[in-house]
Amino acid sequence: GNSVTQMEGPVTLSEEAFLTINCTYTATGYPSLFWYVQYPGEGLQLLLKATKADDKGSNKGFEATYRKETTSFHLEKGSVQVSDSAVYFCALRGVLTGGGNKLTFGTGTQLKVEL
């Protein structure tokens, strides 16, 4: 079955530091890949996505590249801010005929950014 493995947290960084959160996946076919973010006390929000190999998703300074050869979708940001403190979830959606399919999530990585 499908699975997602992401680096364990918490990750603590100073403001303006470089961020990498690793994510690797196991899936058949060509899944779509997502990063969701959960700010304290809030629900899940889609941060970025990529639907095919070598696609780069980007949003709010975050980016991730769909690497089929390494089955990875690592999240990066060049300069984090205190407001980026949240839990980040890597997820995949498999391909089925008929559209619509469940998401398989990683365990989440908590990011804390300090001044």
Next chain:
Amino acid sequence: EPEVTQTPSHQVTQMGQEVILRCVPISNHLYFYWYRQILGQKVEFLVSFYNNEISEKSEIFDDQFSVERPDGSNFTLKIRSTKLEDSAMYFCASSEVQGLGRNTEAFFGQGTRLTVV
């Protein structure tokens, strides 16, 4: 911007009681989902619903769970006899069908925190 809304935001119930969690998906979406997140753990898929029937469910979604779309706008999750281990954040999501073989983006609600005491 359209969004998925969930009510209530927080529900406290006694063990053994029935609870109904409510969701209003985005209006033109046709696939609906429930996920849950036990505190400190990963988000887990419970069930997906399409065309007025369950299209997929996980092992977690046993006989004490049920889903319904009672009136064309709401999508509910019922837990018949709650257990302590049902305490979690429950997320509703919806997605728009885009045709055969294509993937869709799921939009999540803010979640309902269920506390069973």
